[in-house]
Amino acid sequence: MGRWVYLMRTIPNISSLLQPLEDAIRLKLFPSITGHVACATGERELFSLPCRFGGLGMGDPTAFCESQFDASLRITAPLKDLIISQVAHVHSPDTRSIKAQVHQHRRKASKKRALEIRNGLSSQLQRAIDLNSEPGASSWLLALPLQDQGYHLTKQEFWDALHLRYGWTLLNTPSHCVCGSPFTADHAMICRHGGLTFVRHNDLRDTTAELLSNVCTNAAIEPPLQSLSGEELTPRSANCQDDARADIHARGFWGRRQSAFFDVRVFHPNAQSYRNVSIPSVYRRHEMQKKREYGDRVREVEFASFTPLVFATTGGMGKEAITFYRRLAELLSKHSALSYSSTLAWIRCTLSFSLLRSATMCIRGSRSISFRSPDASPEMGLTNGPRET
Ligand SMILES: [Zn+2]
Structure with missing residues (x-):
């Protein structure tokens, strides 16, 4: 996704060109990582949220490419001005405060969006979102799959983890537990x-x-x-x-x-x-x-x-x-x-x-x-x- 984000930050007005990418994410990527046949519209919105808000951090590229380009313009503006003026500076311009503003604005927008999406979900899914938003609950989704750290998961483990995260019915499990209860x-x-x-x-x-x-x-x-x-x-x-x-x-x-x-x-x-x-x-x-x-x-x-x-x-x-x-x-x-x-x-x-x-x-x-x-x-x-x- 990093390479696509680079494109979004450097080329304006490419929303329509990114539609095939969004189609591939929705129709191919999500079914393969969730084990589901297709990704419903409500689920797609949920998955677009950052992991800390209960999503999967996979935004719709057609929806967020413009904001990426605008943010890039703001952050690089001081550097651009220096290049145009051709004035020699010992230090490169400090863009930390602009980056902090951009990140703060993005966080606020994500929080507002997360609340809107949460309000449209079932009470069961709302509780799942609340649990997934707790500190540390989504850490496994953000980790690199490093084998020496034990951060790698098999396909089945990843599917199970997502099914637990969103309360979906598990795949390929027995109908009953050895204790006699239905296996859920x-x-x-x-x-x-x-x-x-x-x-x-x-x-x-x-x-x-x-x-x-x-x-x-x-x-x-x-x-x-x-x-x-x-x-x-x-x-x-x-x-x-x-x-x-x-x-x-x-x-x-x-x-x-x-x-x-x-x-x-x-x-x-x-x-x-x-x-x-x-x-x-x-x-x-x-x-x-x-x-x-x-x-x-x-x-x-x-x-x-x-x-x-x-x-x-x-x-x-x-x-x-x-x-x-x-x-x-x-x-x-x-x-x-x-x-x-x-x-x-x-x-x-x-x-x-x-x-x-x-x-x-x-x-x-x-x-x-x-x-x-x-x-x-x-x-x-x-x-x-x-x-x-
Ligand atoms: Zn049991």
Whole structure:
């Protein structure tokens, strides 16, 4: 697409000439990347939105070529004036402020357009757009398919990922799950048969602990909490078991030498029990549940901090997790040559692919009754989280 954009920026009035390109995108490209026969008009508008607004970042070239040319004219105007005047300058003209204005204008226009398109969609698709617009939820779509980073997807995985993103009916799946329920995407995300949902939890836990080990001391998974010896915890639902464990421990994360515990939870926002609840409320509910379970014990007995890391299967995360990964990016960027923003983008991309691979595994993985995950034990956090319906 970059080469086409170059054409749009350098040649005016080519909208009609780009119609064959738009036809190829609509009739050939989209069917091949979605697995659908054709791309409906409403879908085409949705796909034209930037990924962060729930789209696929594939705009209609006949619609945005003029704005590309106008933006290019504005940005290069100071340089053009210099060339015409033939006055020698030591420094090239600073076009950063013009670029910033152009980008700001483009962002505002995209946001307005996204809102208009969203309002014309079904309530189910609106919720999908809201989930896809969460920070980090679309990172996998923006990544280069680098094999050494694990950012490559097979054709089937890519199709499944798009079907999950837009709530389409999955292709080539069994009619029923081994548990007897009809096999749908929403059921696949919450069915505990085969231990696939636990593998999803453990993958996020291990990935996070590995990142922490680069910047903290004593980073460990499943650290046992000290036994209670008469301490009274509040509330009553607090975890008082002798063999209680958090998911991750690290020292020196929030403060120097300060001990910190973290616990991961993944929920499926399209499960029946959450469908009529706002997305921020579901995150908050899970964060509060985790804090009730561990917060008081970790604070009073371990003299440490506790942070719940709550994820949606769609790639978004709760407020506390957002703050946690921002802090992690800050610490990691100090230990590397990468900037804070690049480090945060890399972390979000890694988490996004972890959730995406887990999601496709929940769809295509084996749930045969004899299968038992090697991690399938309560000690490894497999009892983590309430059963979703
Ligand atoms: Zn099932």
